[in-house]
Amino acid sequence: MPALPRRRLEKVAINMTPMIDVVFQLMIFFMLTLNIIAPEGDFDIRMPLGKSAGQPTEDLQVPPIKVRLDAQPDGSLAGISMNGEPVADFNDLRRRVAGIVDASGAAADDIELELDCAYDLDYANVISAITAVSGRIDDGRLIEMIKKITFAPPSAE
Amino acid sequence: MDVAAGWDEDDATVTRKTTGPATVENDMTPMIDVTFQLITFFMFVLNFSEAEQDERIQLPASQLAKPAEGVLETPITMQLTATGGVLYAGEIVPVDQITTPLRREREIIVAAGKDPKQATVIVRADGRASTGDVQQVIRACQEEGFERFALRAHYEPE
Numbered sequence: 396m397p398a399l400p401r402r403r404l405e406k407v408a409i410n411m412t413p414m415i416d417v418v419f420q421l422m423i424f425f426m427l428t429l430n431i432i433a434p435e436g437d438f439d440i441r442m443p444l445g446k447s448a449g450q451p452t453e454d455l456q457v458p459p460i461k462v463r464l465d466a467q468p469d470g471s472l473a474g475i476s477m478n479g480e481p482v483a484d485f486n487d488l489r490r491r492v493a494g495i496v497d498a499s500g501a502a503a504d505d506i507e508l509e510l511d512c513a514y515d516l517d518y519a520n521v522i523s524a525i526t527a528v529s530g531r532i533d534d535g536r537l538i539e540m541i542k543k544i545t546f547a548p549p550s551a552e
Numbered sequence: 553m554d555v556a557a558g559w560d561e562d563d564a565t566v567t568r569k570t571t572g573p574a575t576v577e578n579d580m581t582p583m584i585d586v587t588f589q590l591i592t593f594f595m596f597v598l599n600f601s602e603a604e605q606d607e608r609i610q611l612p613a614s615q616l617a618k619p620a621e622g623v624l625e626t627p628i629t630m631q632l633t634a635t636g637g638v639l640y641a642g643e644i645v646p647v648d649q650i651t652t653p654l655r656r657e658r659e660i661i662v663a664a665g666k667d668p669k670q671a672t673v674i675v676r677a678d679g680r681a682s683t684g685d686v687q688q689v690i691r692a693c694q695e696e697g698f699e700r701f702a703l704r705a706h707y708e709p710e
Binding site: 411414415418419421422425426429434435436437438439440441442443444464466470512513514515516517518519520521522523525526529530532537546548549 | 580583584587588590591594595597611612613614615616617618619620632669672674677678679680681682683684686687688690691694695697699700701702703704705706707
């Protein structure tokens, strides 16, 4: 008796075209709505109430460094001074702070720096000053300097 | 036009007859895989870049601003515009009236059983904002019991 011919399984072809259409539409949507923004970073500052008024609560071996930033009437930087001495620019400030940090050795972590800024000073200068004092980059490596930064109470408007 | 189309059709028929199979089945799987990967990538990037961003604020640039390590615990974002207002819940609040929303934030944190001292206030201030205004906002936050601040800047390597 001849064997019955086996029925071949029919392949069901799925129509991929609509799915690919939708997928491409989605991709174009995301590509167009994507706005590439430069990465952001933080300067972490711990500043409880009372400490900002220049009253360090911990015993400090090194007196705090006082940095004064003066402003022109339009908000631009008029001058920098550190402990009363004039400083040429932020690079000069970085060099001077690095000198103090290197000289103080192990006590460097305890050095406190107080920023005294004119009321109208553009905030970008404050970030530049914090950048200058909080670290320097040597051979592509970050060397941390001042970790404790406080703000003096805002001076007269 | 009609003539050209007719000629194409005839030509295609002839070719099919002479060179073998008429249709070549493409395997679409790798292409769809890659496309889905791309979509996933764009979805992730889109979500992260839109968090807390506002085009009204141009952050100052710094080469030492560290990207945040992990997710901050109970962050509060204070966004200061160049003209001296604080962007809060989509509205511009004058600096001297920021205490009310800050108190509300504090109550929410306390109600959640957390300590305001452990919360981080992210200060996103425009580079052209006056420092006195930024300090006033910091002062108001300190008076509500916040101690941790993160001054935000654009990371810009030299």
